[in-house]
Amino acid sequence: MPKFRFETTASGQTTAFEEELASADMASPRAIEKARAAIVEDPGSEQSGSITRVYDEAGYLVATVNFSDLLPVNPDAASDGISDAPIEEPGVMRSG
Structure with missing residues (x-):
């Protein structure tokens, strides 16, 4: 299985950590x-500017997840403040 590198800033x-995934x-x-x-583990920490990139x-x-992507668009949509809506894939881009 291929390895992927997850970097969270x-x-x-x-x-960063690496994980093997099927695809x-x-x-x-x-x-x-x-x-x-x-977010659930440490709800009091400042994570509003966090971003996770996967290589x-x-x-x-191959993927980018911003903290704002996890928040509901409608505040009444989720009681815990974390959206369950699927995130649209950003497409494949070459890293810098």
Whole structure:
């Protein structure tokens, strides 16, 4: 299985980890899952500017998840403030 590198930047610090996934199609849902878990784990921390990027083994950007992507558009849509709506794939872009 291919490896993917997840890089999360929040409050000026970047954390990274690698994970094997069946395909690139699984990268965005996994990044969303990890971002939601971080919010639930530490709801008081400043995460409003956080961003998670996922790269494939060749260094191509395959997914990007912003903190704002997890928030509902309508505040009454979700009681916990975390949206369950699927995030649209950003497409494949070459990393810088």
